[in-house]
Amino acid sequence: MKISLDAMGGDNAPKCIIHGAAEALARYPELEFIIFGDQQQINEILLSEKNFQRLASRSEVNHTDTVVSSNDKPSVALRQGKDSSMAKAINAVKHGLADAAICAGNTGALMAMSKVALRTLPGIDRPAICSLFPSAKGQTVVLDLGANPECSAENLFQFAIMGEAFARTVLHKKNPTIGILNIGVEAGKGIDSVQRAADLLRNTHLPLNFHGFVEGDDIALGTVDVVVTDGFSGNIALKASEGAGWLCKHSVKKGFASSISAKLGAFLASPALRSVFKEIDPRSRNGGMLVGLNGIVVKSHGGTDAHGFANAIRATKNLIEGKVNERIIAEINIVRDENE
C-alpha cells in the first residue's frame, strides 16, 4: 500500500508530515510513501531521529521547488502550480504510482487540481469535500464542506451515496443512516433542492438508510451517521461548530483561572478534561476526503500536528482497503440503470 504525501502543505510542514508518517508506519508496517517537497528539508528531518530510519527506507523522496500557498486562488494554483508538491502528489495517484494522496494544504487548490488531474467518477457530476465531525455518539460524516456553494437535488443525492460509502469504509458502519440538513425536520420545510433531494432518497431502489431531514444540532447529537448538505451551509456548519467549540473551551479555561479553588480544581481535573477535549477536537479526527474523484485524495487539517497527520494516514488506509470508490461506482451504476 503506497501513499503519496505533499510534504509542504499545512501550517507545520514539512515537520509534522514526516513525524506523522513515522507514527503511522509504526502502527501499519505495510505502508510505503512517496514524499514530494523540499528534499533537503525532508532529508534533514528523516535524519534527525534514529527511529526515522525505517520510514526513510520505506519512502521515496522526490524534490519539488514550487509550493502552493494557503492564500493561492485555485485558478492561480492550477496555472502556476504544475510542478508543486501538491500537483506531484496528486499525479502519483493519477499515474498509478500511489493508491492515494494526502495533503494538508490549500483545500480549494487541492480540489481544483484533483478535478483536473483525476476527473470525476462516472455518474458523479461534482466531487465534494467530506469529513468527520465529533458527536455524542462518536462521529458524524458531513458533506459537502465547501467545494460546491450551490447544489441541485441530484448533486445532494450523489453526495448521499458518496457519504454513505465514506461512513461504511472509514467508520465501519454496516448500514449508515443518512439525513439531509434543513431548517426544520417537517416535510415541506426549507428550500426546493433539499425537498427534491429527500424525494430522490425516499424513492430510490438503492438500499440507503434514509432518516429524513436533520437540523444543525443533530450533527453534534449524532442523530444520523451521514449529514448531506450543500457546500455553503456545510462550510458554515463546520466553521460555526469549530467556533462554538473553541468558545466553550476558552470559557472553561477562563473559569479555571478565575479563583484559587477553581485553579486547584483545574489541576485535579485536567488529565480527564484533556482526554475528553481531545475526543471532540477536530484535529484528532483528521482526514477529510475529496469524494467523487477517480482516485483517493485526502485533505488533512492544515493546523494539525504529527499525531493528527498520522490519523489522516489511518483514514486513508481505511479508504484504500475499503475500496470506497468501487462502492460508489457500484451504487451509481444501479441508479443509472434505474433511470434508463
Next chain:
Amino acid sequence: MKISLDAMGGDNAPKCIIHGAAEALARYPELEFIIFGDQQQINEILLSEKNFQRLASRSEVNHTDTVVSSNDKPSVALRQGKDSSMAKAINAVKHGLADAAICAGNTGALMAMSKVALRTLPGIDRPAICSLFPSAKGQTVVLDLGANPECSAENLFQFAIMGEAFARTVLHKKNPTIGILNIGVEAGKGIDSVQRAADLLRNTHLPLNFHGFVEGDDIALGTVDVVVTDGFSGNIALKASEGAGWLCKHSVKKGFASSISAKLGAFLASPALRSVFKEIDPRSRNGGMLVGLNGIVVKSHGGTDAHGFANAIRATKNLIEGKVNERIIAEINIVRDENE
C-alpha cells in the same frame, strides 16, 4: 412602557413567563404588562407568591382559550389561531395598546401572524429573525435565523440595516461593524447573492461600518458586531453552534465524572464554571427580534427559564427606548432617496 406577553408560549409556560415578568418588574418598575393566556392558571401563579402583588397591580390579564402549539404549521396557526394568546399579544401592538409583544412559542407561527397583523416596514421587503450569539468579545447579532430560507442581495442589504439598528439599541454599540457570512473572506468567494450584497454595502452612502465577508467561526470569535446571512445558513449556524456548545459541555461533564480526582476538581471549580457557562448559554442572552415589522415583536427562547424571560423583557425595553424601528425607517429612507 407597556409590553404584551403571550403567557402560553414556550416549554415552561405560563409559570416562567409570570416569574420572569416579576423579575423584570423588580428591576424596571416603570414597566406595565398586558398578559394573554389561561386566566385561571395565570391568576393562580400571581397569587402564589407574596411579592407578585406588585406585578398583579401592574398587569392586565386577558383570558384566551386557544394556544398555538410548537408543532403547528404557520399556515394552520394563521387559520386556527385568531383567538390565541399569541395572536392577541401581537394585536395589542397593532392596536397601540402595547409598545411591544413577547412570545416564547412557535417561531414560524409568530412570524406569520406578525407579518399579517403588523405588515412590514415601508421599504423592507422581508422581515427577519435576529438574535444574539455568545462571542469571545461579548455578543454577536446574527440575522436571518430562519424566516427566509432564500434571500436576494437586496434582502441581505436590508438585513444589514436592520441588524445594525438592533446592535445599536440592544448592545449599545456606537458604530457596529457588519460582516456578511460566507465560506471564505476573499472577494469572489461564495454565491452570487452574498457577492452582490457586499457590493451594495460597499457602495452605499449610509454610514454603515462594513467589514466585509466573515466565516462561521467569526460568530463565536466576535470578529464583527453584526453577521448577515440568509435564513437557511443562519438557522444552520445557530443550531450547529448550539449543538457544538452542548457537546463541549457534555464532554466536560463526562470528564469530570471519569475519576475521583476529576470529581474533586469539578467540585472545586464548579461555581466558576457555572458562571462562565451561563455567559455562553443562549438562554441567558435571551430575546431575538422579528425585525422589519411595523411594531416590536420579541421571540424568547422556548426552553428559557424565568431569568431568561426577564432578559427578553430587558432586551424588549431597550428596543422600545432605542426606537429601533425609527432608526431602520430613517436609514431605509436614505437608501430609497439614493435609488431615486
